Amino acid sequence: MIGPKAIIHLDRLIHNYHEIKRYVGDVPLMTVVKANGYGHGAVPVAQALQKEGVTFFAVFTIEEAKELRENGIIGDILIFSRMNREFVEAAADLNVTLILSQKEDIEILKDLFQRTHKRPKVHLKIDTGMTRLGIPYEDAQNIINDLMYSPEIECEGIYSHFATADEGDPSYAKWQFDRFNKVLKIMGKMKFLVKYRHFSNSGAILNLPESKLDIIRVGMLLYGAYPSNEVPHLLDIKPVMEFVAPIVTVRRVLKGTFISYGGKYKTNKETNIGVIQCGFADGFPRPWYVDGYVLYKGEKFKIAGRVCMDQLTVDFGNVIPQVNETVLLMGKGEHGSLLVEDIGQKIDSTPYVLFTAIGGRTERIFVDK
Ligand SMILES: Cc1ncc(COP(=O)(O)O)c(C=O)c1O
Structure with missing residues (x-):
């Protein structure tokens, strides 16, 4: 799926x-x-x-x-x-x-x-x-x-x-x-x-x-998350969830292009914009678009403009990701981590809110190495 x-x-x-x-x-x-x-x-x-x-x-x-x-x-x-x-x-x-x-x-x-x-x-x-x-x-x-x-x-x-x-x-x-x-x-x-x-x-x-x-x-x-960033981080815990979504298309756009609803993001150079199939209806935290990013092969790429109900857009710069590759939205993946505690702190939310929101069309896959 x-x-x-x-x-x-x-x-x-x-x-x-x-x-x-x-x-x-x-x-x-x-x-x-x-x-x-x-x-x-x-x-x-x-x-x-x-x-x-x-x-x-x-x-x-x-x-x-x-x-x-x-x-x-x-x-x-x-x-x-x-x-x-x-x-x-x-x-x-x-x-x-x-x-x-x-x-x-x-x-x-x-x-x-x-x-x-x-x-x-x-x-x-x-x-x-x-x-x-x-x-x-x-x-x-x-x-x-x-x-x-x-x-x-x-x-x-x-x-x-x-x-x-x-x-x-x-x-x-x-x-x-x-x-x-x-x-x-x-x-x-x-x-x-x-x-x-x-x-x-x-x-x-x-x-x-x-x-x-x-x-x-x-x-x-x-x-695998601390309840807040105010408690001492004394345990060697690991994020249990790896929240990912696929890139469904990538396109080259010119400098000065407005991206997504409200035109809140304007490209400052020619760049590659990828569309990720995950939106706030799937539990992606909408306010995170202001400062937020996703990880692609371990590297950070900025969320470009408002998160939509079913999709979000990412500015990949000159990197050209392949359709069907995935980005890490939250948690710990193969190439790095994007901690829920940090997202929570940035958008005045908490790991409790962010985790329990994940749903919609999100498929849960259980792995046990
Ligand atoms: C009554 C009660 N006890 C314990 C817990 C577990 O809290 P925590 O997830 O911070 O360990 C909760 C969670 O909200 C709770 O409502």
Whole structure:
């Protein structure tokens, strides 16, 4: 098929997994494969990790969990989204774990138990400062008390989520971690013990190693990118994705020629303009055209003018690439790298946004050397 391709190097994923394990030591990893494995393909990614010994995965929706189960993932799966009456029974049937993030969730689980005698496992989510999902920090003690007297609910874990773990200044993350520790202390005093206490993500692995606790939820580092350029780059991780697209035509144009929509790019000399079959509908970051470039045989060539829905144009100067050859748009290829972190920084975006956007007509190809 002609068009953009995301070549997913599973060998690099496995390398990253072992590199993270080497760095964090004896703490197991809950590998986060939500949003189609951050755009890398949740099923092949989870299957490769399971082969390597991973026994805990995280996704966002029940549908994502179901897809993993249907494709042979047998380990624990935590669903990050808010619990809902609509899917609690399905969660129990799939043996996946839910989060308990609101007082009302207790009633949902009790009703389910009364109707069916089913008890999906839950992890209690405490909001220590993200102000999104979670039991407000101030209410934690009351909820724990409720759970102590709710044998219909099987609480296997407790966790919280950092708002700023990947930022240069760790003070807010430290404050959140202090609050979480206070909750854990209260739990200890109440003798309410759970199997898993967790908080750390990719940013915290690097910025706040003391927050690793019983299990680490890790996403971005597995895919071979740093969550931001503000965290220390301490690991030998490799970009798992190689995002490429074919050159479909090349033409010589005169000095002073306007290229693409809006005429934002005007050639300053006679030059070769190539058309690449990948556009913003395939997940190519449109704002990147301002300063952006692609790699052809390891050399940088400037994106010429606005990225279109299905195509983008590149100024190849006096180089004459062949039709059907490919350019590297993002990630690590045979001849070089174009790091997603760097693109993110240039266009005020993040690796999370850039990876999960990749889709449209992009074909994913899985390789394992
Ligand atoms: C609740 C939760 N935990 C962990 C992660 C993993 O974060 P990271 O990809 O930075 O490791 C995410 C990702 O967004 C998340 O939402």
